[in-house]
Amino acid sequence: MRDLLELSVSAAASGCIYALVALAYLLMIRPTGVINFAVGEWAMVGAFGGFLLLSKYEWPYALGMAAVLGFMLLVGWITERIAVRPLVERGAPLLAAILALLGMLVVFREGISLGFGPDPHQVPEPVSFEYLKLFVIGATLVVFAAVWLFFERTLWGKAFEAVALNRRAAALMGIDLRRVTVASFAGGAAAAGLAGLLVAPNTSAHYLMGVPLAIQGFTALVIGGVGRVEGALLGGLLVAFAEQLTVRYAPLPSGYAQGVPLLLLMLFLLVRPTGLLRARA
Amino acid sequence: MLRLSEVHASYGAATVLHGVSIEMGAGETVALLGPNGAGKSTLLAAVTGTIRSRSGSIVFDGAEIVRAPAHRIVQAGVRLVPEGRLVFSPFSVEDNLRLGALRLEGELSERFDYVYRLFPRLAERKKQPAGTLSGGEQQMLAIGRALMSRPRLLLLDEPFLGLAPLVVHQIRSALEKLRASGLTLLIVEQKLDIALAFASRAYVLIKGAVVLHDTTADLVRRANLADLYLSLAPRG
Ligand SMILES: Nc1ncnc2c1ncn2[C@@H]1O[C@H](COP(=O)(O)OP(=O)(O)OP(=O)(O)O)[C@@H](O)[C@H]1O
Ligand SMILES: [Mg+2]
Numbered sequence: 001m002r003d004l005l006e007l008s009v010s011a012a013a014s015g016c017i018y019a020l021v022a023l024a025y026l027l028m029i030r031p032t033g034v035i036n037f038a039v040g041e042w043a044m045v046g047a048f049g050g051f052l053l054l055s056k057y058e059w060p061y062a063l064g065m066a067a068v069l070g071f072m073l074l075v076g077w078i079t080e081r082i083a084v085r086p087l088v089e090r091g092a093p094l095l096a097a098i099l100a101l102l103g104m105l106v107v108f109r110e111g112i113s114l115g116f117g118p119d120p121h122q123v124p125e126p127v128s129f130e131y132l133k134l135f136v137i138g139a140t141l142v143v144f145a146a147v148w149l150f151f152e153r154t155l156w157g158k159a160f161e162a163v164a165l166n167r168r169a170a171a172l173m174g175i176d177l178r179r180v181t182v183a184s185f186a187g188g189a190a191a192a193g194l195a196g197l198l199v200a201p202n203t204s205a206h207y208l209m210g211v212p213l214a215i216q217g218f219t220a221l222v223i224g225g226v227g228r229v230e231g232a233l234l235g236g237l238l239v240a241f242a243e244q245l246t247v248r249y250a251p252l253p254s255g256y257a258q259g260v261p262l263l264l265l266m267l268f269l270l271v272r273p274t275g276l277l278r279a280r281a
Numbered sequence: 282m283l284r285l286s287e288v289h290a291s292y293g294a295a296t297v298l299h300g301v302s303i304e305m306g307a308g309e310t311v312a313l314l315g316p317n318g319a320g321k322s323t324l325l326a327a328v329t330g331t332i333r334s335r336s337g338s339i340v341f342d343g344a345e346i347v348r349a350p351a352h353r354i355v356q357a358g359v360r361l362v363p364e365g366r367l368v369f370s371p372f373s374v375e376d377n378l379r380l381g382a383l384r385l386e387g388e389l390s391e392r393f394d395y396v397y398r399l400f401p402r403l404a405e406r407k408k409q410p411a412g413t414l415s416g417g418e419q420q421m422l423a424i425g426r427a428l429m430s431r432p433r434l435l436l437l438d439e440p441f442l443g444l445a446p447l448v449v450h451q452i453r454s455a456l457e458k459l460r461a462s463g464l465t466l467l468i469v470e471q472k473l474d475i476a477l478a479f480a481s482r483a484y485v486l487i488k489g490a491v492v493l494h495d496t497t498a499d500l501v502r503r504a505n506l507a508d509l510y511l512s513l514a515p516r517g
Contacts, residue, residue: 091293091333155379162369162380169367171331174355174384174430 011244012237013133016140019236020195021217022224023147024188026232029221030164031184033094034084036101039192040214041108046072046193047205048112051121061126068197069190076189079104080182088181105210113207123200136198140233143194147187148229160184192217212258219261223268225275234276239264282307282465283328283359283434288337288347290320290327297323299489300337305482307433310466312480312497314473320489321469322364325436329361330354341434356384360432364439364469366423370412374403374422377411381426396425399455417448424455435459437468441475453479477501 024039046068053064083100125132151157163170163180171177195213196205203209216239224235239261247257268275283305290298297320305311315321326332328339330351339347346354369377382392397404400421406414411422420440427435440456441449456479460466470476476483477497485493 155383158372158376158380159383162372165369165371166367168331169363169369171351172329172355172361172363172367173380173426174352175380176350176352178350 007244007248008241009133009137011240013136013240014199014244015220015237015240016136016233017195017199017213017236018216018220018239019233020140020143020191020198021213022220022232022236023144023229024192024195025217025221026226026229027147027184027188027191029226031160031167031180032084032097034097034101035218036098036185036188037214037218038079038101038105038108038210039188039217040210040212041105041112042072042075042189042192042210043196043199043213044112044205044207044210045075045108046196047123047200047203047209048116048121048196049193050123050197050200051116051205054124055122061124065126065197068193072189072193073186075193076186077182079189080185084181084185085178109207109210116205116207118207120204120206123197123205125201129201132201139194139198143191144229144233151229215265216261219265219268221275222265222273223275225277227275228277231275231277282309282342283467284338284340285324285328286338286340288324288327288335288339290323290332290335292323292332292334297489298327298335301486301489301491303484303491303494305465305467307465308463309482310460310468310480312476312483313467313469313486314471314476314483315486316471319486321486322438323489324486325361325363325438325467325469328354328436329359331361352384355430355432358431358433359436360427360430360434361436362420362423362427362438362440364442366419368411368414368419368422368426371410373408374411374414375407377422377426378403378429381429383430385430387431392429392431396428399428399458400425415448417444417452420444420448420452421455424452428459432464434465434467437466439469439471441470441472449475 021039021043024042025035028034028036049068049071050064053059053067054061059067083104084097087096087100127135151161159170159175160180162173163175163177167177199213220235220239221232222235223238224231224233242264243257243260246252246260247254285301285303287300287302288298289296289300301324313321313324323332327335330346330349335347337347338345341357341359344357346357369380378393378396382389385392402418403421403425406418411419414422424440440452444452456466468476468480477500480497482496483494483500484491
């Protein structure tokens with residue numbers, strides 16, 4: 001029983017990390033249709049930001065966290081200006097932006113590996129280790145509640161949703177599509193950076209940490225559906241529980257557990273490509 | 282108030298408008314006629330900044346807007362009620378109207394009152410998702426939503442398409458009230474009888490060019506008007 005409880009808390013905490021990455025995808029996909037696989041590298045940048053400010057310069061956690069999130073907003077903003085806007089303005093297809101962002105992924109990864117070297121770097125935890133998982137869960141719930149309120153209760157949230165529903169109609173309302181796009185990238189980068197910062201005390205900051213996170217987050221997104229914010233949270237939790245239950249109870253060598261999300265991904269793409277939660281239509 | 286000179290517009294490699302010039306004064310009601318695919322909707326897209334590739338000159342109230350982004354054009358006072366209405370189906374009537382007022386400079390409640398008075402049906406259905414409205418109600422919502430930012434020029438793309446006669450009548454009388462209030466209207470319509478009765482002048486657009494432009498009074502006097510599209514349409 002105790003064993004199961006521990007497993008649940010631990011799965012919920014990793015599920016929250018995946019959920020934040022899924023949220024990052026979702027914030028960008030909804031208004032623009034662009035799948036940005038660089039979210040994993042953004043998480044890595046967040047983790048290295050944590051290493052730099054919290055380990056190296058020993059800033060207090062709250063201050064360091066705020067600075068990292070602020071920096072991530074900037075990273076998202078710049079990424080959009082460099083890799084997305086010039087293409088959109090020339091009328092290039094979405095695929096062009098997706099590919100340009102894959103290019104950015106490599107730039108981020110190699111930049112970090114040049115700057116910090118290939119070794120993992122320790123990132124401190126915000127609270128004592130036994131409460132770390134609860135902190136991760138709490139922080140994630142706060143973020144999801146805030147994003148949910150933004151979309152459901154604020155006019156600008158409605159405007160974002162309007163862009164997701166119909167870009168042309170949204171433009172005819174006087175919504176500035178460029179501003180919505182850049183804001184969605186900034187928000188996506190902040191969500192991904194937070195995931196990296198929160199996972200780093202367990203995994204350390206490492207220049208190769210991005211791709212697995214990007215895959216797990218994408219799986220969570222596909223399972224939960226891109227239609228609603230809650231879907232990202234649900235999907236993240238499902239992926240993590242499936243992973244950890246397999247490791248714990250299935251007679252598989254531990255390496256195979258990493259295949260579980262991919263198996264789930266394929267299953268959902270075949271059986272229910274819209275995800276569990278449908279968009280309100 | 283609005284002057285288009287030599288406007289070209291294209292989707293990718295396909296040029297749809299080949300140098301269109303149109304002019305309308307403040308308070309005028311002008312009809313834009315033409316067969317399917319003539320480029321009427323494209324012309325409205327060019328005026329509202331929602332087609333990427335556009336050139337020439339579009340002057341609204343003395344300001345050149347041909348390069349302006351769509352939201353600036355809304356801000357300047359031009360609103361389009363698009364073909365197919367494009368209401369935000371999951372959102373309530375009220376939220377649709379609220380989004381319409383994003384660029385409103387002025388009092389919001391006054392605008393809500395104005396639209397609800399024009400279309401009492403919308404007031405009754407405030408909380409209902411727009412997707413569950415009837416076609417006619419959706420058209421009322423699309424018009425109401427455009428009025429929320431207090432535009433000075435209203436562009437209407439086939440507002441009566443697919444509607445029952447009773448609803449056509451209701452929407453028409455609402456538009457007549459708008460016209461009487463001094464709002465400048467440009468209406469795209471395929472049905473000649475409605476368009477000619479409603480507007481004071483009309484342009485006929487065929488294959489992306491203006492082929493005819495006259496007062497509706499003179500157009501009505503042409504005996505062969507019904508054959509006009511056919512005779513003007515390039516053969517083959
Ligand atoms: N998004 C688009 N991409 C490519 N071509 C388009 C697009 N929209 C319209 N066209 C083409 O442009 C031409 C003019 O279309 P437009 O919609 O402006 O005509 P219209 O006069 O409004 O016709 P209708 O009366 O049927 O609404 C057509 O040949 C159409 O196929
Ligand atoms: Mg049309």
